[in-house]
Amino acid sequence: MPKLGLIASLSGPKEKIGTGMARSLELGIDLAREQSGGSDAPVEVLEFDDHGNAHDALMAYRACREAGCDAIVGPADSDSMRAILAEAGEPAPVLFSTIATATQLTERPVSGFFRLTTPDAARVAMLVQTILQIYGRKPIRVFAARGNPHCYAQSLKQDVTSHLDTLGLDYSVQDFSTGRLEIDLPAKGEPVLVCAVSADSVKLAEALRKSKCRNQVFGFGSNTNWFHRSTIGSIVVADLDRDGTDERLQASLKQLEDSHLVSDPSLPTVNAGYIVQTLARQLDEASAQSLRTRLHEAPVSGIFGPLSFTQKGEMAGFEQISPLRVKRRLGRYWFSALRRREKPTFHDIDWVRSATLNATNLILAILGVLVGILGVWLSR
Incomplete structure (x- = not known):
């Protein structure tokens, strides 16, 4: 099985985003395993904290390479991703960009870079x-x-x-x-x-x-x-349609939110976990090179169906933005x-306050009427 690295802000002011990425990645892997009957071993995920800055993101990227990661998801920040792309050479792990949306990231094509979200x-x-x-x-x-x-x-x-x-x-x-x-x-x-x-x-x-x-x-x-x-x-x-039509996915996202483990799930990160887990089952050798080749050659299975990538690594498949x-x-x-x-x-926040106050007063008035009716009934 391939090793999958996650570079995210797991602490600090952007911790909510990083936690959302981590839990979303797990969800994508679980959905792919469920699709295959649950018999596959899950992809090994190694998490690295970039503390929300480009320097630590670059250090995390180097740590991912030293750990032998075949693919990396993140970081979320476009400036951090730019720093990593400037260093990425051949051979290098596959880089999945799931939140970094800066258009300029694909100006200098890197063969292992794949963006699973819509550019700015x-x-x-x-x-x-x-x-x-x-x-x-x-x-x-x-x-x-x-x-x-x-x-x-x-x-x-x-x-x-x-x-x-x-x-x-x-x-x-x-x-x-x-x-x-x-x-x-x-x-x-x-x-x-x-x-x-x-x-x-x-x-x-x-x-x-x-x-x-x-x-x-x-x-x-x-x-x-x-x-x-x-x-x-x-x-x-x-970039996340919270009223989407995929009932299974929406139920999973709602479960994530209701569990209070994550308030901001990342659909592209779910997609990344799903893709890597699915390809790990299909490929004889799930290495960085085989993953890169497969992603470039033909459409791959995403959570909403087939998707493919341009030569620059931009997604040519489905994403819901509106x-x-x-x-x-x-x-x-x-x-x-x-x-x-x-x-x-x-x-007009005053209108909002007024509407809320009016609704509260209406509820209190209705309760007052009900209490009055109950009092009359009990006095009989």
């Missing part, structure tokens, strides 16, 4: 198209989290501005720092597009709301960081599919 350029195109459908050709305010030119936020900003230029749309750009949020407020009714990881996007939204800015926010990612009072009504491009709206009702948050015809939305 495609996500940007979908989100901008959604903004156009709702707002027409109104000017767009773009905010991007500060960082080095290769970090996720700045790479995303390059994709956004390039796409907006191609479409000939008016926009303005401002970088922001989460440590000291000093921003120029967008014009009233101007859609806000945020280039940042979800946690930083929420901080920006919170700063906007504190400044009485109610403009609608658009962003990236579908993890539960977006479930915040400041982001109600925001629209995100999501724009979803963040909603809340009676304290419960969820992602909701967009209606066919969406209208501009203004964030």
Whole structure:
């Protein structure tokens, strides 16, 4: 059986993402074994903590190679993945990118690199198209989290501005720092597009709301960081359809969430575990070279069916991504599919409070009536 390395943030501020990857990888392996009748031995998984930074991710990659890993899943951060790709040579373990979405990762092709998620350029195109459908050709305010030119936020900003230029749309750009949020407020009714990881996007939204800015926010990612009072009504491009049609997979994901082991499962990471476990059964020698050759030569079985890869390692098969709206009702948050015809939305936390208060008062009123009826009945 091949050795499968996992490079993820298993501690520190991004621990939730890393834990989600680890549990999702286990789920993918279990689903593949279940598909084959459960007789196969599970792939051996070695976990390495990158603490959410590129230096430790590179150290973890070297440790994976020393441990004889045939394939590696992760890291999640695009900057960390870029550092690994710069060092990866031949022979090298197969690299599965399941969360790192920076478009530029495939600019320098590495034969063992395979991305199981949609690159940012495609996500940007979908989100901008959604903004156009709702707002027409109104000017767009773009905010991007500060960082080095290769970090996720700045790479995303390059994709956004390039796409907006191609479409000939008016926009303005401002970088922001989460440590000291000093921003120029967008014009009233101007859609806000945020280039940042979800946690930083929420901080920006919170700063906007504190400044009485109610403009609608658009962003990236579908993890539960977006479930915040400041982001109600925001629209995100999501890489996990929580209302999917695969009942077996959805049941497994729900079980993961309900168990409180993980709140943010990663569907592409589930796919990686499924693929490696399936190929381990099919190949006579499940080495890095045989895995690489098989992935390049023909479609492989993924959790949703066959998928294949381009020469650059981009997935040419199936992944569910779609724009979803963040909603809340009676304290419960969820992602909701967009209606066919969406209208501009203004964030109004006071309306949310009012609706919640009204619902509470209604419930109390109904309980009061029931208690009154019960009292009359008992007095007879």
